[in-house]
Amino acid sequence: MSTAIVPLATYRNETAYPFCPGCGHGSILDNLNEALLRLALDPKRVVLVSDIGCAGLSDQYFSTSAFHGLHGRSLTYAAGIKLARPELEVIVIMGDGGTGIGGAHFLNAARRNVGMTLLVFNNLNFGMTGGQHSTTTPTGAITSTTPGGNLERPLDICATAAVNGAAYVYRGTNFDPDLTDRIVEGIETPGFSILDIWELCTAYFGPSNRFGKRSLEDTQQRLGLGTGVLEHREVAEYASTYRREAADQLAGSRLAPQLLESEFMSTLDRPCRLLVMGSAGGKVRSAARLVAEAAIRSGLHATQSDDYPITVKTGHSVAELILSPEPIDFTGIDRPDLMVILTEDGLAKAHPYLASMTAPNRVIMLPDLADVDTGATIEVLDLDPLPSRVARTELALVALTAAVVQQNVVSAEALLATASRQGRYAEKNLAAVTAGLELIR
């Protein structure tokens, strides 16, 4: 396909505008056409993005690329196009309705500064659906949904965009003689440009409010809304900045497969469902993961699922492990074979399981926890032989080691070897595993 730029005599196609007599849309589009001619942009590299409302029909009268989407969402499609293809020129056409319903997108477009130019065709009401009020309808104005006069304060589109960082902000009317210049300026400014262009809706807002050309400027003045170029600043265009920053990032994935070789023996002949019941900050998940990896290194299948409150630094932390010589299809645990209880938080979560456990099941607990009611065999670990160098935060791995080695689930050898391969945690983990082994010697 040719990539040569073909300058056009016009960016309009042969189709006549469909707009009502006196409607401002056609004149804004004529100014846009003039701006495109002046910039001599390649029509296939210009994407007109629009959404719903009479202004949303605009793209059909242009020979550029076009995207006509859902009400108020233009800026999201435009951002996606620009992020994927920073070299494209993305021009967005929205009405005041779309700017209102897409308010979150508008705010974030201003803040993020993805390179696109937004033309708001602001006729102060919903012209396509019967003249209802919009977020920019002036206070006191009569519309089909404000029959007694609008009680709401209108949104100041430009001040909102400017205060949130937009690169170029302009307010005017479709009658402004310099509108083409301003559109050119907006397109040429890197980052997010927004032009709030007031115009007449001759079907609804105009007749209902005896609103003429003069009233547009008078109302802007009455409401204290600034006009002209209100902001023009240098910003970092997001899409190209993203590409630049990404290029500086180190290549290499964090997702590269971490293979666990099967190198140890296991005597486990049936699945062991193991629950570790502790508290946030107690390294429950990492201790359980170490045991799971040791089991996998022993040729076993393993699953691990963790449970903790959304306030992650407080409350319980529970790890569920299934270690099995057979493939594991079902990862849930309704009755554990082995349970390690580390803290009162963990014990509180253990009660429903404890009630279902019977004699062949085992519960291994740290000392000084409340009494438990269960049919399982209970063993309270005696921590006195522990060397003083083992910190309390390592107790999860200490107790878990004691439990799984004593029950012949995973061998001491496999745990020691797995602990020694944990990089910067190796030393602490080795100490904890060694301490756990001492407890059951």
Place this chain on the structure above:
Amino acid sequence: MAREFIDGSTAIVRGALEAGCDFFAGYPITPASPILQMMMSELPARGGVAIQGEDEIASIGMCIGATLGGARAMTATSGPGISLYSENIGLAIIGEVPLVIVDVQRLGPATGGATTVGQGDVQFVRWGTAGGYPIIALAPSNVEECYTLTLRAFDLAERFRCPVFLLTDKDLNLTMRSVNPSSLTGVTVRHRNSRTGDEGSQYRYQPPDVVPPIGRYGDEVIRFTGSSHNEDAVITKHAATIGALNEHLAAKIDDHLHEIESVDLDPQVGATTLIVAYGVTAGAARQAVRQARRDGRKVSSLVVHSVWPVPEREIKSALDGVSRVVVPELNLGQYRREIERLAHGRQVVGVNRVDGKLITPDQVIEAIS
């Protein structure tokens, strides 16, 4: 033998990267956030783009825009996010936009249980946008399938130019499992059927089932609209054209079910009971089957991977000789409706839970007899 220890989220991200996904936009939500986070770290260094949208609507909107710019896009969320995707799912359907949407289901309705498993979106992904046109949805039942079906989802999205759902859940995505690395291979994803410039419009309605090549902004003038349109993407009120467009949207999928249908049938000779399961619940079904057979009972199972469109041919064939069908699912019987309409005269029983706990193999076994 060497194994890996990974969760479904990791498998999905790896599958997406292997499929050539180069654009991701999403909004944080439990339990889908790990996919967003991994994409944010993985894509930039590979020349792709990952962005956290201001909300779910923006996220899927960016994905649709990026796809028209030539990207292979994916987004991921959970039920509440799918609610916000709804309108744009319809836009992707009418605009014939290839797009992969991961729904990591959690317990609903509304906020429901953010960290709790559920399968309540199985009908929602099918019917969750206005108009009722077909979509494709694939449901992995373990970590390996999270990988392979993500690749399949990208492949089918390109084949049919439509949104494809990957329907998973909290447990599949967040539970780590030991997996054989060699099971994380074997799916080829076709290249985008891109326009070369002389195929006419990027939209075509005749013959109804044919999917035309897709264009890319910048290469040529490309038009796109979410309104009923003619083959030049110009809005039309011409009834015959609108009818042709909408029948095409259905026919391109419905006339090619054999390319989509995917199930895992485990039949047993002489069995009169069939378990039909999908997603995480299929794990309990598989384990129940093993246990039941060990106890000398005869039972067959069918795990449905392509939940939408319903693989009717495969289900009907599995129903042959069966008098009792057991459908376990973590909702109050949503997919059972699809089985019931195919199971004329057979007894169809559900095993259902909506308390945020997994259905156990014992519960399934209890329903076999």
